[in-house]
Amino acid sequence: MPKKSLQNEVVTRFPPSPTGNLHIGAARTALFNWLFAKHHDGRVVLRFEDTDVARSDKKYAENIKEGLEWLGIDYDGPYWQSERTDIYKGYIEKLLESGAVYVSDESKSEGDRDEVIRFKNPNKIITFEDMIRGEISVDTTDLGDFVIAKSVDEPLYHLAVVVDDHEMGITNVIRGDEHIANTPRQLLLLEAMEVTPPTYAHIPLILGDDGKKLSKRHGATGLDVYRDMGVLPEGMINYLSLLGWHPSDDQEIFTPKELIAAFTIDRVQKSPATFSKEKLRWVNRQHILEMTEEEFYDEVKGQIPADITKLPQYHLDRVRASLPIFRERIELLSDIVEMAEAGEMEFLFEAPDYGAGDIAWKDDTPEETASYLQKVADLLDAVPADDFATELVKDAVWDYASEIGRGNVLWPTRFALSGQKQSPGPFMIATAIGKEETVSRLQTAISKLKDES
RNA sequence: GGCCCCGUCGUCUAGCCCGGUCCAGGACGCUAGGUUUUCAUCCUAGUAACACGAGUUCAAAUCUCGUCGGGGUCACCA
Numbered sequence: 263m264p265k266k267s268l269q270n271e272v273v274t275r276f277p278p279s280p281t282g283n284l285h286i287g288a289a290r291t292a293l294f295n296w297l298f299a300k301h302h303d304g305r306v307v308l309r310f311e312d313t314d315v316a317r318s319d320k321k322y323a324e325n326i327k328e329g330l331e332w333l334g335i336d337y338d339g340p341y342w343q344s345e346r347t348d349i350y351k352g353y354i355e356k357l358l359e360s361g362a363v364y365v366s367d368e369s370k371s372e373g374d375r376d377e378v379i380r381f382k383n384p385n386k387i388i389t390f391e392d393m394i395r396g397e398i399s400v401d402t403t404d405l406g407d408f409v410i411a412k413s414v415d416e417p418l419y420h421l422a423v424v425v426d427d428h429e430m431g432i433t434n435v436i437r438g439d440e441h442i443a444n445t446p447r448q449l450l451l452l453e454a455m456e457v458t459p460p461t462y463a464h465i466p467l468i469l470g471d472d473g474k475k476l477s478k479r480h481g482a483t484g485l486d487v488y489r490d491m492g493v494l495p496e497g498m499i500n501y502l503s504l505l506g507w508h509p510s511d512d513q514e515i516f517t518p519k520e521l522i523a524a525f526t527i528d529r530v531q532k533s534p535a536t537f538s539k540e541k542l543r544w545v546n547r548q549h550i551l552e553m554t555e556e557e558f559y560d561e562v563k564g565q566i567p568a569d570i571t572k573l574p575q576y577h578l579d580r581v582r583a584s585l586p587i588f589r590e591r592i593e594l595l596s597d598i599v600e601m602a603e604a605g606e607m608e609f610l611f612e613a614p615d616y617g618a619g620d621i622a623w624k625d626d627t628p629e630e631t632a633s634y635l636q637k638v639a640d641l642l643d644a645v646p647a648d649d650f651a652t653e654l655v656k657d658a659v660w661d662y663a664s665e666i667g668r669g670n671v672l673w674p675t676r677f678a679l680s681g682q683k684q685s686p687g688p689f690m691i692a693t694a695i696g697k698e699e700t701v702s703r704l705q706t707a708i709s710k711l712k713d714e715s
Numbered sequence: 716g717g718c719c720c721c722g723u724c725g726u727c728u729a730g731c732c733c734g735g736u737c738c739a740g741g742a743c744g745c746u747a748g749g750u751u752u753u754c755a756u757c758c759u760a761g762u763a764a765c766a767c768g769a770g771u772u773c774a775a776a777u778c779u780c781g782u783c784g785g786g787g788u789c790a791c792c793a
Contacts, residue, residue, distance in 0.1 A: 535726090684753050
């Protein structure tokens with residue numbers, strides 16, 4: 263049974279129908295309900311609207327729960343409408359008694375059953391105050407005597423929603439814009455039940471890049487797709503919160519806690535927003551930057567592909583030492599995989615193979631270059647192996663490089679370490695691979711240069 | 716089509732309620748320059764919008780009306 267509400271406690275709800283995986287739009291709706299509830303020290307109820315047995319499936323319910331848990335959205339429940347038919351039945355019978363609804367003979371129409379239960383529409387103007395849009399007024403006459411149940415044991419959406427919201431003590435209904443047209447019907451039912459309606463807030467839709475309501479055909483709309491892509495839950499929450507909501511200042515990067523503190527419904531947008539993967543990536547990067555070394559390390563090591571872990575110098579210590587290199591170049595955790603696929607990672611775990619011709623900077627001769635590298639190797643000898651920090655490595659070489667010409671010295675140094683024309687800087691690589699390997703790679707380059715001349 | 720909702724840079728948006736401080740601010744993206752050689756990062760600068768028309772007013776992104784545009788919804792689905 264639903265938890266009894268405390269006096270004045272804010273209770274919101276997230277009521278998906280388990281007919282598909284949790285998608286971005288629904289996740290954002292859940293998020294707003296959660297932020298609003300938490301901001302007011304309240305809670306959110308998860309309720310599966312599975313009255314349509316044919317279309318509902320447990321596996322979707324699982325996916326939805328997993329998605330919420332991944333995001334860190336905690337909830338009461340879940341409740342299943344399919345397990346609450348007795349409750350609905352009680353209400354339907356009462357409504358039948360009062361004459362607010364009636365059994366309608368459908369035998370002459372094309373429906374799939376001869377009798378359904380219809381609401382006796384009083385045909386009036388319904389006006390309600392939406393927390394986001396203000397006053398909305400609709401003439402319910404065009405709604406007709408809508409169907410509220412197939413039978414006393416088979417309630418339909420509007421009846422079930424209204425009963426549940428009341429039974430569960432929902433104080434605020436925060437849902438997508440597409441439900442704005444449903445509100446008058448539900449208000450009519452509430453009135454017939456002599457129940458005080460909750461407060462409504464209709465949030466704008468999320469659009470695909472074609473300006474249409476986000477749906478399957480827009481490609482990656484499943485929340486799990488983004489999780490698998492290596493978006494952090496904090497990044498996802500942060501980005502989603504900015505779609506249709508804006509704080510009172512220009513802060514853009516928020517922890518979940520900060521969002522709860524800052525979130526107010528009056529700063530929710532009226533107009534729909536378009537989902538931008540680009541900005542999601544940027545927001546996510548900001549959160550990657552905020553991770554502790556330990557957190558980042560745990561995520562990174564899980565991303566490294568098998569063919570990298572097979573490399574001769576692959577070792578977790580080496581991974582840990584390479585963290586700054588990864589941190590600087592990724593927006594999504596899965597960018598680690600892309601780095602590997604692009605061949606931007608092997609040199610961290612094996613000595614590079616390359617031709618001597620590319621080592622020297624511009625027109626420098628092999629002899630000159632070899633002497634520069636020898637000097638660098640000598641200078642690095644003074645740096646302790648157990649404290650081969652990037653800054654120390656740099657300090658050891660910097661004055662010499664500046665004196666000779668930074669490009670002349672640093673290009674071949676970096677190339678000797680990475681074997682690539684484009685790569686992270688030499689000092690970072692040196693720290694990642696350690697003193698011994700650094701010097702060894704410099705010596706290899708020197709030999710190659712000598713063979714050349 | 717009926718009903719409902721919405722309309723500021725390419726995108727997310729601030730400002731709109733309480734008209735002047737907005738020849739419109741921030742961020743993403745993009746472009747250019749810079750920082751410790753390359754790539755990346757970072758920094759700086761630039762780019763670009765009040766849908767249109769009328770009205771009210773000394774003054775309108777902000778108020779009013781209209782037009783146009785976009786979206787949602789019209790099930791014995793949710």
